[in-house]
Amino acid sequence: MKILGIETSCDETAAALLEINQIGFKVVNNVVLSQTKIHKKYGGIVPEVAARAHVESIIPVIKAALTVNSKLQFSQPDLIAVTKGPGLITSLSVGAQAAKTLSYVWNIPVVGVNHLEGHLWSFLLNQKSTIQNRLPAVAYKLPAIALIVSGGHTELILVEGFGKYKLIGQTLDDAAGEAFDKVAKMLSLGYPGGPVIAHFAKRGDPEKIKFPRPMLDSADFNFSFSGLKTAVKYYLAKVVPQGGFSQAFINDVCASFQAAVIEVLTAKTIKAAEKFKIKSVILGGGVSANENLTQNLKLKVQKLGIDFYYPEKWLTGDNASIIALAGYFNFKKNYPAQGSGKNNWQTLTTEANLQLV
Numbered sequence: 530m531k532i533l534g535i536e537t538s539c540d541e542t543a544a545a546l547l548e549i550n551q552i553g554f555k556v557v558n559n560v561v562l563s564q565t566k567i568h569k570k571y572g573g574i575v576p577e578v579a580a581r582a583h584v585e586s587i588i589p590v591i592k593a594a595l596t597v598n599s600k601l602q603f604s605q606p607d608l609i610a611v612t613k614g615p616g617l618i619t620s621l622s623v624g625a626q627a628a629k630t631l632s633y634v635w636n637i638p639v640v641g642v643n644h645l646e647g648h649l650w651s652f653l654l655n656q657k658s659t660i661q662n663r664l665p666a667v668a669y670k671l672p673a674i675a676l677i678v679s680g681g682h683t684e685l686i687l688v689e690g691f692g693k694y695k696l697i698g699q700t701l702d703d704a705a706g707e708a709f710d711k712v713a714k715m716l717s718l719g720y721p722g723g724p725v726i727a728h729f730a731k732r733g734d735p736e737k738i739k740f741p742r743p744m745l746d747s748a749d750f751n752f753s754f755s756g757l758k759t760a761v762k763y764y765l766a767k768v769v770p771q772g773g774f775s776q777a778f779i780n781d782v783c784a785s786f787q788a789a790v791i792e793v794l795t796a797k798t799i800k801a802a803e804k805f806k807i808k809s810v811i812l813g814g815g816v817s818a819n820e821n822l823t824q825n826l827k828l829k830v831q832k833l834g835i836d837f838y839y840p841e842k843w844l845t846g847d848n849a850s851i852i853a854l855a856g857y858f859n860f861k862k863n864y865p866a867q868g869s870g871k872n873n874w875q876t877l878t879t880e881a882n883l884q885l886v
């Protein structure tokens with residue numbers, strides 16, 4: 530079965546072709562066209578600009594994803610999976626319209642996918658668990674606690690199976706990735722902030738500045754990063770050095786800020802893991818590209834004697850392979866008897882499954 534994934538929830542125009550058989554998954558093509566350069570001059574994403582860029586790129590990106598040899602022969606898929614939300618509605622609409630149109634023209638089903646569900650299961654596409662190796666069914670242990678950390682979300686979810694989720698905690702204000710982006714902006718480091726802060730943090734001292742650890746000891750599983758962001762702002766205003774920030778100073782701010790975020794994310798996740806007696810911890814979302822986070826969390830999870838699953842770096846940010854995979858699970862769950870035959874799918878799946886959220 531071949532699945533075309535389409536992802537346009539934010540500022541990446543992405544399409545992927547995923548092949549699935551009895552043994553496992555294979556990412557045939559994973560095409561991501563980032564709009565980062567376009568939005569950089571605004572210091573963040575401008576929804577209207579993002580939607581226009583998606584309109585320009587969506588067809589070339591889908592074509593690239595469907596091209597399986599250099600002769601530009603298209604491989605027609607059996608199923609289309611498209612992000613239905615959460616995200617910027619104007620951006621989502623572009624992907625959804627493209628998906629519905631192709632579904633109509635090819636007479637194949639289309640399913641809507643929750644973006645966070647894509648991030649949650651992204652670890653399954655790691656090379657070691659793909660087609661050459663083991664069955665997805667035996668590759669992971671449930672129930673799990675999933676920590677989803679992206680630019681828009683920070684959530685702790687109790688996972689009992691595909692579609693069986695319980696939200697146990699979330700950020701009350703800024704998402705973790707958003708805090709990285711805003712602190713980077715304060716330091717004039719550009720957008721997105723996560724990768725550049727992680728880069729400078731490597732050379733800084735994480736204990737140099739004692740930034741607060743918001744809600745570290747709260748009785749619930751919620752997060753709050755807005756106060757931490759403000760603490761960085763006040764710190765910068767107070768100690769602003771003559772002649773601007775030195776590189777060493779920036780490195781220390783980045784390292785100390787990053788340490789605060791990671792400590793809270795890790796502590797809350799471990800607390801949830803202990804409380805819910807789960808068999809594994811899953812990490813996903815753009816912030817899971819942060820190696821300090823993955824390594825720190827991995828150590829603590831392993832101490833509990835349970836498994837830790839996280840995506841390889843190429844799967845952490847927004848991409849359509851993870852949407853294709855979650856779409857496949859969604860399709861199997863909701864339409865188990867239908868197989869992948871070319872019936873009159875549009876009315877069945879489009880109406881029921883593709884409400885943008």
Ligand code: KG4
Pocket residue numbers: 539678679680681682705706707709710721722723724727814815816817818819820845846847
């Ligand atoms: O999942 P994602 O690509 O998009 C959303 O769904 O929001 O996440 C993007 C977020 C951005 O805030 C970006 O700064 C952050 O992920 N990010 C990182 C790193 N790489 C990307 N945050 C911390 N460390 C990183 N290495």
Ligand code: ZN
Pocket residue numbers: 644648679680814815846847
């Ligand atoms: Zn995302």
